[in-house]
Structures are given as structure tokens and as C-alpha cells.
Amino acid sequence: MIILGIETSCDETSAAVVRDGGRVLSSVVASQIALHHPFGGVVPELASRKHLESIAQVVHEAVEQSGISENHLDAVAATQGPGLVGALLVGFSFAKAYAYAREIPCICVDHLEGHIHSLFLEQDVPGFPFVALLVSGGHTGIYDVISHTSCELMGQTRDDAVGEAFDKVAKMLGLGYPGGVLIEQMASEGNPEQIHFPRPCLDTTDFDFSFSGLKSAVRRYIELNGDTNVADIVAGFQKAATDVLTTKLVQAALSRKRHRIAVVGGVAANSELRRKISASAHENGLRVYLPSLKYCGDNAAMIAAAGFHRYPCSWVRNTLLDQDVYSKACLRNN
């Protein structure tokens, strides 16, 4: 079964063609980084307009690069939410119209379920159940993943998402946007032991997180000490954040007696996090699954993969026009 995936929940316009929920035939991601860079973050209205400008071309390229004729697409899968409503509407409406015109089903995909399915674009895929840490710009949570379409939220951030904390710390230090990758680069030149930042929620027995206190601790440090040692500051921040994420993920897996863990989402591209989680998994006898870097950030291939598994329980053409996007997380269990 060949599915065209479409993703426009934030600042990437993306389309991909994926066979049987795992074989990527094409994946096109048009980033809006340059557009939002001067503002130090995503400007929702600009994002929607840019998606509108790019969507038709991005879909066209994805279909062309896949080598599949449009007539051989079996379904379209599009991100329904969560995300920026105006941005989501562009891809979702495009998907509805595209599917309607070709008389093929349009499958609604949850963005977070999409991130989990980035794992299934790899050669070595996890068996069920496994415990997944989802770390992105908008979400930080731990899920007990039971099947392709069912998972249980074990814990989540009570305030900022970890990616948001990376972005805000980068902004404080004038490093630019998006902050995660810039912090990672700068941190490699610093000493992570030089400044000790707090590790919020590390001693609690639940699997919740809190990153706004850590972000404020960095701000206070800068106010008191200045920012002449940026590399040490970001190395200390990155160490604190990745320590908490690693510890909580492994504790969550052990608490459920799961033998497999995974990390997905934009922050899963962080090499310090990947290294720490792999080391801790090894120490605790767990197998770890990580998406390749190109599928950590937002992309439509993961949406097509998730859509493949939603297909049997999805609505088809006649109800297609009833569906709408949603902005807040509400990962479905069925």
C-alpha cells in the first residue's frame, strides 16, 4: 500500500511517499528556518502563509521523486494536530482536497503518533511493547507504546517542553534560532562540569518533567555571572536536561518491565542525549531504538507510516469533509 504523507504542523512543509508503512520512496522537507530566524522563533501567521506558498510544489516533488504515478497512490495521510492551527489547516485541507479529487481515502494522523512512527522507517524496528520518550519543541512525554495505534501516557512536562527550553536558552544567549542544534554545537566546546544546574523532578517517583525551572536557573546564572563562558553554560544546561530525560526514560521502562526503549522528536537528534540513553540502556539490559537524524525533526514520512496503521480504522471519503484540525495534544487510544 502506497501512502502520500503531508505534514505542516509547525515550520516545515513536508510531503513523502511511503510503501507499507516503512519503506520511504521519497521525503521532501522544505524548512522555514530562514523566514523565522530574524524573529527568534516561529511566527504562526508567517508559517501558514509560507506553507500555502510551498505545499503544492512540495507534494509535487515528493510524488515525482518517488517514481510512483499519482494514480497509484492508495491514500493520503495528513497531520491533523497538535500544532499551529493555521499551519495545520494548510496541509490538512490540501490533503482532503487531493484525496477527494482522486477518490482515495484521507487518513487523519496525530503528530505525536507520527513521531513514534519515525522508528518504523528504519531497518531495525522495535517490537511491542516499548517505552518511548517523545522530545520536541512542543511536547515532552513518556509513552508506554502497546501497538501501532495504542499507547499510554506515563508522564509529561508540567511546563516547558525540553526543545522549548533549548530554544529559550539559546535565545537568552543570543545564539539564534532554532536553538537545539546551536546549543549542541556550542556545548561541544564547553566543560559540562563547570556549572551545575538543577535537575528538576529527578528525585520524584513519577515520570513527569519540568524544564522551566532549569531555564530560569540559566537566566539567573547569566544575570549574576554574565555570559562570557557561553560554551560552559550551554554544556552545563545540556547535561542537566539530558540527565533528567535519560534517568526518567530508563526508570519508566524498568517500572513497566519493558525491555525496549526509544527516543523520538526533534531533540532526539541531540548526540549527547543519544549517547547517554544508549549507555544507560546498555547498563540496564535494555534495547534502544533511535530514528536516524533526518527523521527526528518534523517530516511527512513518519506521518505516512502512522497513517498506514490507522488506515483500517480511519474514515473514508464520505465523512472526509467533517474532519477538522486540533491544536492541543490528545493522542488517541484505539
Ligand code: KG4
Ligand atoms: O519535532 P520537532 O522538529 O518539532 C516539533 O514537533 O516541535 O522538534 C523541534 C525541536 C526544537 O525545539 C529544536 O530546538 C529541537 O527540536 N532540536 C534539538 C536538536 N535539534 C532540534 N534540541 C537539541 N539538540 C538538537 N540537536
Ligand code: ZN
Ligand atoms: Zn514534531
